[in-house]
Amino acid sequence: MTSPATDPSASRERPSLTSVVDCAVYVDGVRQPGRWTHDEAIAEVRRRGTGFVWIGLFEPGADQIQGIAATFGLHELAVEDAVCAHQRPKLDRYGETLFMVLKTVRYVEHESPTTANEIVESGEIMAFVGHDFVVTVRHGDHSQLGVLRADLEGAPERLQAGPAAVLYGLTDHVIDNYLAVTEAFESDIDQIEALVFAPRSPVEVEQMYLMKREILELRRAVAPLQAPLRRLAEGADRVVPDQIRSYFRNAEDHLTVVAERVAGFDDLLTTLVNVTAAKVSLQQNGDMRKITAWAAIVAVPTMVVGIYGMNFDHMPELHWTFGYPLVMGVVLLACLLLYRTFRRNNWL
Structure with missing residues (x-):
């Protein structure tokens, strides 16, 4: 008898095992x-007539997810989105199955926001939710779904609500990460703001645009999620029971707080970018004034030397003994007067 490890048909029946992080059956x-x-797992749940299956996948390929897709009847368009990733947050319904996309974010530790190349790292979690199953697909190494699963398993009364409880747990977990990232980001912005208004600030416009880009990445994760959460909270999908909808309303409130923070960060950074650009412009104007002032001072001896360098025989004081010291004195006095005038007008 051929063993499952060597039977080619067995590998076709289980094409997703290399990407399966965990597969569990939950009853009550x-x-x-x-x-x-x-x-x-799904055969056991349907034999019992109660409970659900939770399968966690990590960055599966198209071949690896096909077996699971066929078993649970997942729509091919949703499966394609789950494999390719790079989707915006959304909630789609395919028959009796919900497909939800969540963007995950992680704060990248750095010594200073003025030298950081990346502040926010993003990933994705996709969830297929049916009446008796949840299939989560994770892209990125920072989602910590193992921690979430352990927390939910430590509170069986939450999992009694079924797959919708897992969907809420995922959503709440992601939004909590949003809150943590925005709190860390806020300290960076406070530091940048202090540096921008400090004399001889080391902050340049390029660094400000980096901060704007990171805020934009955070906004792309937060803003599109508001409509799906509202839809879940209002009970537009039968997969979500009434007792879970109130939790989604709470998650929607938390997401609103995050969205307001992100919008505030964006407005503040826009102001800081304008201030930084104005400071750069003022600095350039100051440099040009200094260059112009020194050029005017240097022009005086250059003009006098140019005139006396023409070697004419009949020039004033050309053969006078004190002509040279007098000309040098006049040139020096003119230069000093110009220097004093420019210093009084803050050009030097």
Whole structure:
């Protein structure tokens, strides 16, 4: 008899095992013992007539997810989005299955915002939610869904609500990360603001545009998620039971706080960019005034030397003994008067 490890048909039946992080069966909110494949898990749930399956995938390829897609009846367009990633946050319905995309973010630690090349790192979580299953697809290494799963398993009463409880847990987990990132980002912006208004600031316009770009990345994660959360909170989808909708309303409130913070950051950074550009312009104007002032001072001896360098025989004081010291004195006095005038007008 050919073993499953060497049977080619077995590899075709289980094409997703290389990307499966965890597969579990939950009955009355309690994880059932044993190791399950996706087809065994859903067969057990449907045999019992209660419970649900939660499968976690990490960056699966098209070939790896096909077996799971066929078992759970996932729509091909949603499967394609889950594999390709780079989707904006959204909520789609395919028959009796919800497909939700969440953008994850992580704050990148750095010594100073003035030298950082990246502040916000993003990833994605996709969730297929049916009446008796949840399939999560993760892109990026910072989502920590293992921690979320452990927290939910530690509170079986939450998982008793079914797959919608997992969807809320995912959403709440992602929004909590948004809050943490915005709090860290706020300290960076405070530091940048202090530097911008400090004399001889080291902050340049390029660094300000980097901060704007990072805020834009955060906004792309937050803003599109508001409509899907409102839809879930208002009960537009039957997959989400009534007892979970109030939790989504709470998540929507938290997301609103994040959105307001991000909008405030964007407005403040726009102001700081304008201030920085104005400071650069003033600095350039100051440099030009200094260059012009020194050029005017140097023009005086240059003009006098040019005149006396023409070697005419009949020139004033050309053969006078004190002519040279007198001319040098007049040139020096003129230069000093110009220097004093420019210093009084803050040109030097």
